[in-house]
Amino acid sequence: MNIKATIERVPGGMMIVPLLLGAIIHTLFPDAADTFGSFTGALLTGALPILAVFYVCMGATIDFRATPYILKKGGALLATKVGIAALTGVIAARFLGDGMISGGLFAGLSVLAIVAAMNDTNGGLYMALMGQFGKKEDVGAYSIMSLESGPFFTMVTLGVAGLAAFPWQTLVGAILPLVVGMILGNLDKDLRDFLGKAVPVMVPFFSFALGAGLDLNNVWKAGLLGVLLGVAVVLITGTALWTVDRLTGGNGVAGLAAASTAGNAAGVPAAVAAANSVYAPVAPAATALVASSVIVTAILVPIVTAWWAKRVGAGR
Template sequence: MHPKEIYMSESTAVEAPAAKEPFFKMSSIPGANILVPLLLGCLLNTLFPDLFKTLGSFTLGMTQQGASPLVGAFLLIVGTTISFKSAPAAAARGAIIIAVKQIVVVAVSLLILYVFNDNLFGISAMVMLAACTGANNAMYAGLMGTMGNEAERGAVAITTLVVGPPVTMIVLGAAGQAPIGWSLVGAILPIVVGIILGNLFPSFKKMMAPALSAIIVLVFFAMGSTMTFGQLINGGLPGILLGVICSVVFAIPVIAVDKLTGGTGVAGAAISSCAGANVATPAAMASVNGAMYGGAVLATATAQVAACAIVTAILTPLVTSWCYKHFEGQGNGDSKATTDKAAAAA
């Protein structure tokens, strides 16, 4: 999306800032609306780890303690941009990209376990599964909010279903299929409510549309304020390598299948990330089998997954932006505008 588009919508007459303004210039950076606030929040938390807690009140509420509420509001706004007519296409797109990702990650993890004696450059099968089976759905939604079409934006309702340690536990045989809990229902409810309200009340949809770009900045500053660059150091080279594998290597087959099944490829790139929530997966594994995954193994695995989450937070927007520009040149760049105009006409 051209930087100027971020400031324009059908429901607002606000003009884009002059090109000489620093904020406007930053928008030329791939994924700047996500990367810049995320890295700024991370930098502040690294240099001043007690800053947000000391300030407390609204500052703490909109940073370290506000990430989840802001993501919930963000998903509701995303939901208002999705029409009922695009829901089946959105569900199909979400199922395709998340299923392909799971298949690829599981296959590589089993290869590490049985062929490489559970050690590929310091990465174990459990760590690979813990970091890469899930995805940063807030980041996916943010990227699709500016680069995806309506179906790709709505796909987050499906990708959100793959959360936490169940996939890791199932693949390693440590536990059976985990039941779907209310927390999972709560994760997808905001976007469902947004879809319903946006379709029933067009004026509500029009009112919420301009808020999408603004809330993306707030969400990722809050997410960044929960991270530190020290986590990269603790994870070491294996953790950094894990992030590169997750964002770049695993993205290749997902993008390919996304394209082959009628997608733009952009959604496949955007889903190739590691969620911050995945950092808790090694601890869940240790609770199931402490002898194998506890102690030093747990500490190392947690650090590596945390490092992976930070690396993918940087790389995934860059890879997605590259895909968007690359496939736009091949004639796929009109998919977002075409889909959205069709939905608006309906």
């Protein structure tokens, strides 16, 4: 049976399919975690511990000895992606505060959902696209861009917007697993290879646990809004990233390839809510919206990137 291949045919499948499976189980059997307890209960409710391990492993893949080009390209794209998410979050905060819209087409929309969707690039998608349409240095730029991963920049953005005060210990705690991974990976290449292999393996597990906290009776409401959020991510961040890529000597392809939402971004709302309970009521809806954005951007970004690459004669 080609289970893995079948799942991967779905855009963001290794994140989306387990998340939906967890959501179906929770919707049909809401007391499953309490009923079975033990390891089964831990798997259904253990998103945060799994995410912590995930960030350590991802951090191990980041090389401190990146070339100047990688630093320049990756730094420019990282600063732009995070900066645009922060600017959009600050503007949205004027209208939404720390809550969410409760009715109408935009029901469930929150600053948390917007920032989480825009902050983090789908690394696998970016590297695959740049492997086809860019050069190896552009692929390597993701080693810098991967610093987006996790809830740290989202927490900083919410703090800048005046929506939440996160103690410095919480901010440090959010990025510490990633930093520990970076240190370990740079001290020992074998350890980097060892931990790096676990990154894709962890995605379906934390996605399943996140899904097990969702009720599909509410998730379906995020459908159209999730599509709109995904389109907005591509349009807003894509325009900014394309511009910066061109200004830094690129042809715009790398910028467009980075205009997506990472699968692990679906874990950010839960992590933020764990750090500040103010966001607990909006986290489930935000998770559903970000998950929808993952799918939409995974479809749109390759189309837009391939179209532009053809126009500028990039790729092979």
